[in-house]
Amino acid sequence: MADEVASWLTRTALPLSGLTAGVSTADLQPLKGILDGVRVVGLGEANGHITKSRHGGAAPALGQHLHTRYGDAYYALGLLFGSGSFRARRMWPGPWPRPRVSAVVTNRIGPARPGTVEAQLAIANPGNHLVDLRSAVNAPTPVKKWLNGRHGMRNFGAMVPRWMYRFNLSPVSLAEEYDGLA
Secondary structure (H helix, E strand, O other), X not given: OOHHHHHHHHHHOEEOOOOOOOOOHHHHHHHHHHHOOOOEEEOOOOHHHHOOOOHHHOOOOHHHXXXXXXXXXXXXXXXXXXXXXXEEEEEOOOOOOOXXXXXXXXXXXXOOOOOOHHHHHHHHOOOOEEXXXXXXXXXXXXXXXXXXXXXXXXXXXXXXXXXXXXXXXXXXXXXXXXXXXX
C-alpha cells in the first residue's frame, strides 16, 4: 500500500474504540454525519450478502438488489476483523451421501495474511474504526486507484469449510462493492 493511501486511511478513519456488541443508538452518534440521508444500511452475517455487486462474480447479492432499489440511500457496510473468533457451522469435506449439518461453533482465526484488505487496514490504522469509502470522491489519485483495485478479503459466512476456513479469500474492489468498512 502506498504511503499516500495509508495517510488517507489514517486521516479519514472514524475511531470506533468504544463500540462493542449490543450497542445502543446513542453509541452510534459519531456515524450520524456519514449516514445522513441513508435509509438502509446493509449489515449482514457475511460481507458477500451486502455487497453492491455480484459477490465474487457469482449470483446477485442482496445488497445488489437493495442498491438498485434505493441507490445512494443504501449503505453497504463491510465488517472486518484482524484476529479473534467468529461463530459458524463447519462443513466436512464432501461429497456426502446426505446433507450434514453441524452445530454452530467458535472458529478461531489469527492475524490476516499480508496484502489482504484486513492486513493493509491494520497497518494503516490499528484498532477499531470506520472508513467511509464514499468520502474518497475527492481523494488523491493513488487512493482512488487502491480503492478500485482488486484485493483479497477474508470471507466467512454461516458455514465454513472445516480446517480450510482460515484461507478463504474473495477478490474485491472496495469502491465498487462497499460504501464503508468497519
